[in-house]
Amino acid sequence: MINREILVPAIRTIDVRFKDDRLVAASLRHSLAVLYQYIGMYDEARRLQDSALATRRLLLGDEHPQTLESISRMGSILEDQGNLAEAEAFCREALTKRQAAFGDNHRDTLDAMGELGRDRKSTRLNSSHEWISRMPSS
Numbered sequence: 001m002i003n004r005e006i007l008v009p010a011i012r013t014i015d016v017r018f019k020d021d022r023l024v025a026a027s028l029r030h031s032l033a034v035l036y037q038y039i040g041m042y043d044e045a046r047r048l049q050d051s052a053l054a055t056r057r058l059l060l061g062d063e064h065p066q067t068l069e070s071i072s073r074m075g076s077i078l079e080d081q082g083n084l085a086e087a088e089a090f091c092r093e094a095l096t097k098r099q100a101a102f103g104d105n106h107r108d109t110l111d112a113m114g115e116l117g118r119d120r121k122s123t124r125l126n127s128s129h130e131w132i133s134r135m136p137s138s
Helices: 002-017 022-038 042-060 065-081 084-102 107-133
Strands: none
Touching (some): 022 042, 022 065, 042 065, 065 084
16 A cells, blocks of 8 residues: 555656656655665565666766665665575675775775675575575485
């Protein structure tokens, strides 16, 4: 219900009202992607975040803080979807670029380190579960 009555019309409004201000549209899409992720609608979150990220990369460049935020969020969404290898690639990109832009001790860099650590832990746990599930039963 929330999707059909609130979120889908909000996306349509972004498409119409902010078609000439692509950065505002990207920020709004990013915000809606966060909301979709929070309510567990990961496919919708990914579509919105992909659009926001593409716009930010194009207009702001890869090292801009808003672009880095979108890269990091994409990793988080992909992790929630279970696309762990793809998520790790985005998390690594965010970390590397944040280290270059802000240094190792900046809050955003430290957040990216934490995100990558969570992603790697999820990858190891899934690999362990797959290995255990293939064990012959006694």
